[in-house]
Amino acid sequence: MSAPPAPLSELPLASRQDGSHPRPQLIRSTWADLDGTWSFRHDDADTGLAAGWCAGLPAAQEIIVPFPPESVASGIAEPGFHRVVWYARTVSADDVATAGRSEHAPVVLLHFGAVDYRARVWIDGRFVGEHEGGHTPFTFDVTALVADGADHVLVVRAEDDPHDLTQPRGKQDWHEDAHAIWYRRTTGIWQTVWLEAVPATSIAHLRWLPAGPAAVDLSVRLRGRPAAGARLRVALRFDERDEDLGTIDVDVPATATSVDVTVPIARQRNGQAEDELTWSPERPRLVDATVSLLDADGGVTDAVSSYLGVRTVGVARGAFLLNGRPYDVRSVLNQGFWPDSHLAAPSRGALRREVELIKDLGFTACRIHQKIEDPRFLYWSDRLGLLLWGETPGAYEFSATAVQRLTREWMDAVDRDASHPSLVTWVPFNESWGIQHVADDPAQQAYSRALTDLTRALDPTRPVVSNDGWEQQNSDIITVHDYEGDGAVLARTYADEAARDRLLSGMGPAGRRILVDGAEDRGQPVMLTEFGGIAFQPGTRRADGWGYTAATDAEDWIARITALYDAVRASTFLAGSCYTQLTDTMQETNGLLTAGREPKAPIEQIRKAVRGRP
Template sequence: MMRSAWADLDGTWSFRHDDADSGLGAQWHTGLPEAREITVPFPPESVASGIAEPGFHPVVWYARTITGDDLAAAGRSEPAPVVLLHFGAVDYRARVWIDGRFVGEHEGGHTPFTFDVTALVADGDSHVLVVRAEDDPHDLTQPRGKQDWREDAHAIWYRRTTGIWQTVWLEAVPATSIEHVQWLPAGLTGVDLTVRLRGRVAAGTRLRVALRFDERDEDLATIDVDVAEGATSVQVPVPVRRQRNGQAEDELTWSPEHPRLVDATVSMHDAGGCVVDAVGSYLGIRTVGVGRGAFLLNGRPYDVRSVLNQGYWPDSHLAAPSRAALRREVELIKDLGFTGCRIHQKIEDPRFLYWADRLGLLVWGETPGAYEFSATAVQRLTREWMDAVDRDASHPSIVTWVPFNESWGIQRISEDRAQQAYSRALTDLTRALDPTRPVVSNDGWEQQNSDIITVHDYEGDGAVLARTYADESARERLLAGMGPAGRRILLDGSEDLGQPVMLTEFGGIDYQPTGRRENGWGYTAAADVEDWIARITALYDGIRASTFLAGSCYTQLTDTMQETNGLLTADREPKAPIQQIRGAVLGQS
């Protein structure tokens, strides 16, 4: 959802740790004494922030002056009198003040939030914005993903990301405005649009939706409907003349090979026909699903060739080092021969998803897991996951939802009926929020009620992999017995309904081109670059020999801290010429 006027508040802020949690009593919300400087949106644990202190600091404070120039850039003028303050993500709990007056609070470290600050910035052109962020490293009920609860990173967990780690911005909008747009496919002949509105809607207000396909210089559709208070839903059809009997579908549909996007304008008009508010948007017309053991894209079987992406950078942690880096990440994944990526234990920056939409990359959206099973953990993860699905459902690149991974937070699911009920419920809740995409109930093992059956297998011998996934008999053995990690693939009582089976973690081969690091590791290790390429090729040969696997996901895209099993180094440099890696992935010499 795009408007022309907004003010970027990233950059230099004041900053303080508050290890004694004394800032509230000392009234730091009115301004930070003896503050240091931090570069937002980089977390204070990271080098890019300028703070670079990765130890335990559960409470941090930020401050920044909002200037008259900021308000002007945001578009504060008639007819846009309402000023909104947006946060892309603050980990984990945030409280916000302007000029010492409380604005609001938000819980959830990966999802966006917005406050109406109109009354607080009405007087004068200089206002002090203060943010307090609380992120208890030992609270295992917080959805945290791969963030370590130990002081130093260990095993498969990484250094923490505390506080602001996505963009902060100001935006001025009309008193009655468009708050959110969501596009969901309605087959290949239209889209379902839901528009949430902010403010009171006057009688006679109408909503206009216009779709344009610039690739062919073609206006696709324009419709007008009455506006309901709060939210309006409408189905926008693609003209029958284009899609009649399906002959022209391929000229318009989105896929990794042809990432066609349709531009959209959504506008509100008053009873006299004057524009009240308007936003720019875009969508992709495509369908995803499963059937007869296959993953279906636009109704046809599609081999998902994916790579595990931690979305972690050495100098900026969960925050990307630059906006350009997000585009380059998508380009590198495609250059390596992959059609998709599984964003692992992270709700990714929406600008990454934009480039996945625009350049053509399938994405699996996955919630960051909590590690405790309790009422508090259930409430927190469910709320944050609902917000994530709501934020990201419009992206055509996202083709699968993953609410759980490897039973994290539900470690006793094999025998605990409460944890089983939780997994089933969150899977079904995801379908209720978005019925257009497959849902994986628990990626890797111990699945029930899952649209895709997924397996994690770090076997290092390609020939063994070929036998394990050879044919229908091998499929039956795999699903009826214990999986590669000694965990059931399907929970007792869960039927094999012929869902597609995918190998969604494999590989993980340690190779360090600049010499071995003492704490670097992978699931297996290569002696040199020739051995590394040969091992990758053999693993993919084993997968290609399977008659039933519907897709795969290689571990992993980049080295990440102590894990040195990436195809790229942590700095995104290929460990061998890209064409060699691509050849191993695609089976091309």
């Protein structure tokens, strides 16, 4: 019987982690962070491969990973066009030891959180692997290359063509200078690089999905094939009340690479007590889980710590439902962009602070806009209680290549994030980006329908918005973008059922039809998912900022926001809303906060405008 790679008692409590682990729902007791100072070179002539840079970088600069080279925080601060960049660092024997390599965990994995857009990786000049997709994680087994107790040179080549509009890119500008609603690019490594040691057969991925109010479905992917007689053990615990919620064992066939199991939560069968455990923004209760792989003799060969939230989401009778009851989605648009570090957060603590600020401003939800956010932001949303909409970064061309690239990356994003209870809605398209002629083009209509249905196939437990803002077909929620700045006009547009009928049967506020290709109003919830966008720069009357409308001073700004929210609150049919936007972002000055995350008026005044009460 083999010993576990680490005693179960040493596994961290996933629901109470400090927010540093780059994969917060699958944690082992040890891992090695490779962020920090690396060597770096631009390769504008694309000669690095021929020159042998895969074995090390000559005459290199220093960069701070994971900050992109366009950003000040990286130490490079070069925002121009640079299609190819190179990174290098030493992976020491101490790094491998910190990752936990031992007799029982001999396999060393190299993880990348995200590299935009295409990455190739070498160790000591030997090719390790490659990955395409700028917003999703990937992993390589590097055991044979780093297991000798010596130091080794890790090299990464990243290619991100700013002119290739088939790449899913979100708000990253294809012009050299940021313009309109697009921002500086993020090239290369922008999420954590780390090492982890695992057993020869190990738990590679977990997916938790609700199976009604009294059970959860767990899918487990394995790395390596289990020995005969192996079992999977799942133990749930509600740490908040020191309550054991039960343990279940499942046989694992020797040919299996994945295991699916429904885990009952017996105490939830009593309807009188189910609210004590369910997750919501008001009561973000998390259930801790230990998932163990056992051999035929009952010995633990691998174990990971995880967590989940017991909650359901859905739509019915014009309402968004959380745990079976109507819930008013009061959301804010968040670009996830920082002035000094771009798409990478300036620190791990900044991710927690972002969630806290959103809640302090009076919001219950956040629409992550055109970005697959760092998993640690999702963890703090789970932990502190914030609903999230997950949205793919769009491409800007419709072609076979663009379809293949975005579909693959979106599938990986859904797979990565489906376990987070905070994430309640999927958004595969926004404002017809990449499907510019979807109103009339049958091919683009087929693509939009197909990706929406594919999302449902991957995750049938959440509503899907087919094309946020306009030109929707088979959407579970009908969403509208309307930047009308006059609260009285907005109130008339969304007043009652007659207004709803006019909105959905005619042209939308942006001159785009809300429903296309014969799509019918089936009584879905209607949400105003972009509105506001009022520019205001405290302390100046300069006109160098951009917004959909503009306020002259703080009093005028608060009055305008209040009038818009009064219109939303007065509507008899709107099931939710999303204000644009959380922070000023580069040339856009329409945030509730400055780019440095400072409120533009006393936060109590903003909260009262958003909530209609203190």
